[in-house]
Amino acid sequence: QITLKESGPTLVKPTETLTLTCTFSGFSLSTSGVGVGWIRQPPGKALEWLALIYWDDDKRYSPSLKSRFTITKDTSKNQVVLTMTNMGPVDTATYYCAHRQDWTFFDYWGQGTLVTVSS
Amino acid sequence: EIVLTQSPGTLSLSPGERATLSCRASQSVSSGYLAWYQQKSGQAPRLLISGASSRATGIPDRFSGSGSGTDFTLTINRLEPEDFAVYYCQQYGSSILFGQGTKLEIK
Numbered sequence: 369q370i371t372l373k374e375s376g377p378t379l380v381k382p383t384e385t386l387t388l389t390c391t392f393s394g395f396s397l398s399t400s401g402v403g404v405g406w407i408r409q410p411p412g413k414a415l416e417w418l419a420l421i422y423w424d425d426d427k428r429y430s431p432s433l434k435s436r437f438t439i440t441k442d443t444s445k446n447q448v449v450l451t452m453t454n455m456g457p458v459d460t461a462t463y464y465c466a467h468r469q470d471w472t473f474f475d476y477w478g479q480g481t482l483v484t485v486s487s
Numbered sequence: 488e489i490v491l492t493q494s495p496g497t498l499s500l501s502p503g504e505r506a507t508l509s510c511r512a513s514q515s516v517s518s519g520y521l522a523w524y525q526q527k528s529g530q531a532p533r534l535l536i537s538g539a540s541s542r543a544t545g546i547p548d549r550f551s552g553s554g555s556g557t558d559f560t561l562t563i564n565r566l567e568p569e570d571f572a573v574y575y576c577q578q579y580g581s582s583i584l585f586g587q588g589t590k591l592e593i594k
Contacts, residue, residue: 405583407585412588414575414585414587414588415526415532415575415577415585415588416585417583417584417585422584431555432584433489438489464531464532470578471580472520472537472579473522473534473537473577473579474522474532474534474545474577475534475537477531477532477533479530479531480531
């Protein structure tokens with residue numbers, strides 16, 4: 369059974385750096401074809417893909433947000449970490465991590481974590 | 488860059504009716520790499536359809552997807568009360584993009 373869970377601060381101040389952790393079970397990020405992605409959703413708005421990391425450490429980022437994001441993995445801990453610099457109020461959103469197999473869709477999602485950016 | 492436009496923005500129907508949701512891409516979606524997700528309030532999205540027309544595991548057969556190229560449709564037959572939610576299309580493959588969503592509400 370595949371599960372994912374996001375964790376991190378619920379409140380950050382403008383200009384701060386946000387670090388979110390996705391802890392998963394039921395699969396390994398060392399298995400060929402497996403990826404974990406991050407998607408966010410501002411309150412009342414649509415889903416927005418942010419970043420992806422694959423079993424071979426290939427990393428992909430949304431072109432519009434690329435410069436602010438870093439995604440890394442710790443295979444031994446079954447974790448993926450997303451770091452976002454220079455947070456602003458527009459980054460207030462629920463952040464989800466999700467499982468991806470072989471360049472396809474996101475088939476398993478975490479429950480999401482709401483991050484508010486406010487002074 | 489591809490843009491996905493979903494219509495209508497809001498669809499008001501009654502239980503038992505049929506819902507037809509549209510997702511239009513500004514460029515052809517390669518290999519039919521188009522998925523549909525359902526999101527209920529306060530919950531994570533749930534995969535419904537992949538490859539434009541393949542139902543995910545456990546998805547009732549009243550949900551069906553169709554289309555190719557730039558025009559895709561999600562059809563929900565005989566709406567059940569639990570089907571009222573927001574629906575997103577997503578292009579996947581080498582690039583990932585979500586549509587802006589269609590809210591299906593009870594009339």
